[in-house]
Amino acid sequence: MLDSETRKRVFWLLKRLTSYSLWAKKRDAWEVFAKAFENAVWTWPKNDPERMDADLLPRIYETLSLYNKGLEELGKGRRFVWRTGESLDVVMDRTGMVRNFLYTHPDYWERGSQTAPYPVKVEVLNRLLLASRYEGDYAPLEVPFIPRMSARYSSPGALLDPERYRYQFYQLPYPVFPAEIPDVPATTDLIISSGQRVPVDGIWEPVTVEREKAFGLVPTGVKSVANNGCFNYLVNDTKAPNVRGQWNEAESRTECVGTHWRLLWEDTRYKDGVIPDESTYFREATPAKQTTALAGDIEVNTGEVCPVSGLWAPKGYDRGPVRFVVGAVMSDLLVADVLGEQKAHWVVWHLVKAD
Template sequence: MNHGAAMKLFNMRDETTRRQVFWLLKRLTSYSLWAKKRDDWEIFARAYENAVKTWPSSQPEQMLADNLPRIYGILSAYNKGLDELRRGYRFVWRQDEAFDQALTDYHVVAKYLYPDGDYWERGIQEAPYPPKVEALNLLMRRSEYVGEHAACEVPASGRATAHFTAAGALLNPKAYVFPFYQLSFPVFPEVLPAVPQPTNVVVRSGDTVPIDGIWEPVTITRGKVLGLIPVGATSSENVGCFNYLVQGTRAPRMTGAFNESSGHAEDIDVSWCLLWKDDRYTDGLIPDESEYFLTAPETTSYIEPDTVIPAVRTGEACPATGHWQAKGHPEHQVHVVKGAVMPDLVIKDWSDAGKVHYVEWTLLRQDKEGR
């Protein structure tokens, strides 16, 4: 993601942006969201196991039984993590702990869900899955949320930086669209609570985080004798997106501006100021968190294709985000984002060998703008 562009679109000094990011970070670290992830994962696990056991061996689509131990291991990790979180223990997001491990294993399952050479190569899905497999894929994706790794520990070693440098990683609708699937954009409540005033709890990158909660990256300027700020006072200025930091972890660095001479973005040390201490669930009670699962107004997420949008061929730029169908091959559909290159198609011939075809694509269903 182009962090500079994201910062222009979603300025962390804008009050609405600040409120939305604050609300999203509370949602992504809530008991209710992780309980829903767990329940949706169990539905997928049962469906996957059923496919392994009952799909006839005569059909070409077969699901790997080897995935089942990892799939049920993820379910166990969710159960273990929820048992701790419901008592207010948030170490479950630390490296190799329950929720961190669940997310790590999830990406392995997603990567190897259907490693068939006609649809997959070197861990990357290359074509839309067959309908039966896609149904399982959609069940699996129901447990996935953009930003779900918000509270996961950033490794103290290496070049790892804070999960969110710019708010666009959470607020840009494009962050929710992937080559072959799309995740739901969150529905915000009509009135978003104000962001708390900064506390006097401040740590630097590399320091141990003393409190679970939402922190703001800032630069702190000391007062000068001739300045407008009283001598000894300080002022702070936002330098990026809020992040959720877990007690006992190391405060991370941030990804800075792109350096033209080095050819990459520089990692920078920042000060982290505590905005909100997370003490949810420490009393053993789970409050009403239904606001995190509001449904959108009665409008469809899609619109009829614009009649002026022409068919395009393999290799051409996609003129509109939506679902496209290969001409002459109605069973082959793909979701493509505007500006991306239209794909080719691998089709088996009479000898059962896969051949690459350059095809013409027509728009079936166009995504509504802003979704």
């Protein structure tokens, strides 16, 4: 966090993750998913092994209602909606639950976790659900000031490392930074300690404070302030969190320690009821120029997105090639078992011929 470019990127990302526009996009994507899920509940055959659980519907629409309630307040600059138990905090809890219990077939799920790529029909719904998710979207949520809990971000890698956006069965889009990232504002004189009430919404920097001492004994005034970790977004009237300390070998855990927090930027957005143009937060990555690939050069798994339009063949199976277009979800493969029953198999697809 001493590198200027790193500081600018983290600051820009935290403003993006706490913007009205990002949370509005999350809400809109959730509505699309909700309608698609409801349609699946009412139209997929009752004997369909991929049938959706109707018991999730009330929770899905309750979440949409909470999104609407939270965005109405956020659009007026009222950020208490991210405090524990408030609307957008509850939204994140409910969306996580729906994501974890979307499809509980034992071949694909165990104890709240996906264990294998979903069947194609389920994966289509899953992709709609994931469209409402952004890496780091927990950034503004209150961290309860209790033992063993620390600020959400201890290092910039948690926000900037592309590997943090990759998961076992899917990948979240990495943000596209502007060519010229605005500078981090000049530091302020407002400093609080872990456990104290946060006086204003905004982005805060953990710092160590060294004080001058009268005759080397009694602290008098501040001598120096130095960075002590990654910026975090803190909401007004919550308690400033601790930060991660050293690893405790005896208890096999990282200790949480107190720190000072210095205000970098007070968030006063939307208090006038105006939502500015925030499109710069959602630039699309420039697609790489597609090149002709040789057979077998590119391989993707069932459930992943097709990177190149063309003919693809399942690796290890004597089947003819299938055409997939770029952006489509790669399907599984129906294979007959010893009794002749057709069952879906996860496969590796390799490119035979690009369009």
